[in-house]
Amino acid sequence: MQPNLKRIQYRVRGQVQGVGFRPFVYQLAWDLGLTGWVLNDQEGVLIEVQGSTTNAFLDALHKQAPALSRIQSIEEKEIEKKENEAVFLIRESECGDVQTDIIPDAAICPDCLSEMRDPNDRRYGYPFLNCTHCGPRYTITHSLPYDRAQTSMAAFEMCPACEAEYRDPTNRRFHAQPTCCPNCGPRLSMDISEIANRIRQGQILAIKGLGGFHLVCDAHNETAIEKLRKRKNRAAKPFAVMVADCKGINSFAKLDKDEQALLESPERPIVLLRKKKSNLPDTIAPNLNRIGVMLPYTPLHYLIMDALRGRPLVMTSANPGGEPLVIANDEAEHRLSNIADAIVTHNRDILIRVDDSVVRHDLSGPTVLxxxxxxxxxxxxxxxxxxxxxxxxxxxxxxxxxxxxxxxxxxxxxxxxxxxxxxxxxxxxxxxxxxxxxxxxxxxxxxxxxxxxxxxxxxxxxxxxxxxxxxxxxxxSVLAEHQIDGPVIGLALDGFGLGDNGKSWGGELFKVDGLNCTRIGHLRPLAQPGGDKAAVEPWRMGASALHALGRRDEIDSRFAGHDTQTLKLMLDKGLNSPQTSSMGRLFDAACGLLGVCEIAQYEGHAPMMLESLVSRIEVDPQGWHLEENGVLNLLSLLNTLCERTAQSGANLFHGTLVFALADWVEQACTKHNISRVALSGGCFLNEILSQGLKRKLQQAGLEVYLNQHVPLxxxxxxxxxxxxxxxxxxxxxx
Structure with missing residues (x-):
């Protein structure tokens, strides 16, 4: 035995099962002349290697691991050497109290895509091919360890050709649990050519995918889109568009290199991009300056796109309004038959419904929405x-x-x-x-x-x-995501949350130190006439602002067509008009006063329309003042909006809001001698607000944190x- 020979055991934890980690280790060990073994177990991957190149092996584990893997830790210890060991092996998985991670579903990899498009390949045109680098994971897995028997692919017995690939350590389908081919795998209920023809004819199809069904139609067919809106009872909420590749985006949206990287990542999220003037119907994302775009992420998507020669498709979650995503074939027939003209299924079960992710790239980087x-x-x-x-x-x-x-x-x-x-x-x-x-x-x-x-x-x-x-x-949630200990000044802005005093909160300034949370400020409350109804009818909050400003007499003329007499009585007598410090309702008040949106069709509808109007921010230095009890009063800003056009008012509202909030937070940080600020809540989905405030606070020398990998x-x-x-x-x- 060589004098510098070592035997090292490595315990690898993290996202290391189902990503080709064992074949990677196997090939690496052979290349470096090492013997030993690797296996999956309840904690992740366990490796023993013996030889004189163990340092190079460890370095490669860190630097060359498969693209879908995410190593949390590698523990190593030197153990007793073994005599007469001649090979490196992959051992069977060991079960037990599982502590490893199941990885998310991943988009089709370039190698599988190339095979699918190769007429000489046995998987040519097959909509369910995958390998260790791509395909379904979470949505088809019962439990861990991640082996075929624990997935919905257990129902499909591998043919001899697939079995041979599965057993071959040099093949990229080695131990690829969902691997299959046209001879042994799932089947589609409708030919690709028929799917494409129906879409060309203006039909709406419900198509079973990775984590559920999509409703699909031609993105250039305004009649089909309107039909989809009517059937799904989705009057204005934006739809996402799928395009064949990033080249197909330039005609209707702006795209930078960071956004392209997000679109092409294995996660394949919907990415919100800035619209351009184009021949795509505005009914896809009406009155908004952004449009959600995604690339194909399954073989089936690519086959449909190829058949349609890259024609953009509206692709939205297949569910009756407000209900969960449909995943089962019989469920689709029952719940989607009144929406879709045809239903396309396959016979691989989806075990857990998972919708498409939505991401925006801003000054903070990728922000998961x-x-x-x-x-x-x-x-x-x-x-x-x-x-x-x-x-x-x-x-x-x-x-x-x-x-x-x-x-x-x-x-x-x-x-x-x-x-x-x-x-x-x-x-x-x-x-x-x-x-x-x-x-x-x-x-x-x-x-x-x-x-x-x-x-x-x-x-x-x-x-x-x-x-x-x-x-x-x-x-x-911000403290958890960024691993922050110790006190912070926290600003939470959203539509509603029950306060400690039993009232409606949503524009709150806190001093937070673990479980200790002290409310040190809030927005000046406004009456919310009609209670929850005011959250879907912004004109009510506009009327409330006029009432608070002493401009009650303008309510009738500004909001003609609504029951203003009853609403004024409610405000006069405080009937069913609870006070709220919500920033969401302040946005609604601005939208109501500017005539941007009097009745919202979905949550955030009015504020999103207001944000889309902004061309450049303006600031009214007299638009706010800070009261002694920590209250931020923005009535002056609302008063000025009464005399502005919609776009001018949107510019002024956003700019003044950023400066006012920065002033408020900076004073709180000085008073409490705290330099770290945490921002969270649905109102920070507004990019102008979140990025403008972050930049302003950083200019004041403060550390600013927002949710980024976790939704705001x-x-x-x-x-x-x-x-x-x-x-x-x-x-x-x-």
Whole structure:
């Protein structure tokens, strides 16, 4: 035995199963003349190598790992050498209490795409080919370790040719669990040529994909788009567009290199791009300056695109309005037959529904607006290690979050908890995530609001519960994502969250230090006539602003066609007009006063239209003042808007808001001697607001943090909840 021979055991943790990690290790060991073995087990990948090049082996593990892998840690220890070992082997997986990660679904890789388009390849034109570098993962997996028997591909017995590839360590399909071919894999219910012909004819198709069905039609066919809107009861909410490649985007949207990198990444999210004037119908994203665009990410998408010669397609989630994404074939026939002209299925089961992710690239880099396919269930590292905790989110844009040791796993987008189907989806997601992670939570953290369905679900689990204030959780989500300890000034801006005093909050300034959260300021409250109705009818908040400004007599003329007499009576007597400090309602007031949007068709509709009008920001130095009790008063700004046109008012509102908020936060930081600021809440989805405020605060010498890999909206709330749950367990010593 050589004198410098070593035997090293490596424990690799992270996203290392189902990504071709074992064949990578196998090939690397052979190239370096090492013997030993590699296997998947409950903690990740375990490796033993013996030889004189172990240092080079470790260096290559870090630098050359497969593209889809994400190594969290590599532990190494020297162990006793073995005599007469001549080869390196891949051993069978070992089961147990699983601690490894399942990776998200990944877009088709270049090699598979090339095979699919090669007439001489046995997988030519096959819509379900994949390899260790691409294809379905999370959506087809029952449990870990990630082996074929644990996936919905277990129903398909591999043919001899696929079996040979699967067993060949030099083949990129070595141990590719979903691998298949036309002879042994799933089948499509309709020929690609017929799918393409139906789309050309103006039909709407429901097509089963990776994490659910899409509703698909020709993006140039305005009649088909209007038909889709009517059938889906989606009057104005924007649709996403799929294009064959980035070259097809330049005719209707601006695209920079960072946005292109996002579009072409294995995650393949919908990316929000700035519109250009084009021949695409404005009805795709009406009255907005951005359009959601994505590239094909499955072989089926590419086959359809090839058949249509790259014609852009409207591609939106296949679900009746407000309900979860459809995933099962019989479910599609039942729920989509009144929307789609034809339904295209296949016989590979989707085990968990996962929608498309939505991302924007701004000055902070990629900002995830909806975390789903491609990102879920990627772990978020936490600074503490505790028993498992469940965060149940809030009412709107619900997600759940589950911890295992020092990692948090944010679920895919679930939706608004306002119907039975979505409530069932929330439970389904919890059961699947718990099974995948092999954990049982000891604590369920929920919103302070007692009537939220997520709160009731927490109490139904039979474990300890913990209620946390909505906006405290928003700020905590930033602290969790950026691993921040110690005090921060937190600014939470959104539409609604129940305050500690039982009132409607949404424009809040806090001093936050772990579980300790002190409200040190808030927006001057406005009456919300009609309660929740004012959140969908911005004219009501415009009228409320006029009333507060002493301009009651203008309500009738400005909002003719609405029941202004009843509304004025409500405001005069304070009937069904609760006070709210919500920034979301302040945006609505501005939209109402400027005549931008009097009735909203979806959440955020009016503010998004207002943001789309901005050409350049303006600032009114007299538009705000800070009151002694920490209240930010913006009535002067609203008063000035009454005399502005829509675009001029949008410019002034955004610019003045950024400067006012910066002034407010800077004074709080000085008073409390804190230099770190955390910003969160749905209003920060407004890029002009979030990036303008961040830049202004940084110019003042402050450290500024926003959610980036976790949504700024209520979809990121569950992460903040589990972070606060950890603080509670650590405080209580449990």
């Amino acid at each position: 909806r975390s789903a396919r491609g990102f879920t269930p990627r772990p978020i590292a936490l600074t503490q290690d505790t028993s498992s905790i469940l965060g149940l989110g809030a009412f709107l844009k619900n997600t759940i979050c589950l911890t295992r040791a020092n990692h948090a796993y944010l679920s895919q987008h679930i939706g608004d908890l306002d119907n039975v189907a979505t409530l069932c989806f929330q439970e389904e997601t919890f059961d699947h995530l718990r099974k995948i992670l092999h954990v049982d939570p000891v604590l369920a953290v929920h919103d302070l609001h007692p009537d939220f369905a997520s709160t009731r679900f927490a109490h139904s689990l039979g474990i300890e519960t913990f209620a946390v204030q909505h906006h405290h959780a928003h700020i905590a 909206s209520d979809a990121g709330l569950s992460l903040g909840q589990v972070w606060l749950g950890q603080q509670k367990l650590l405080r209580d010593g449990s």
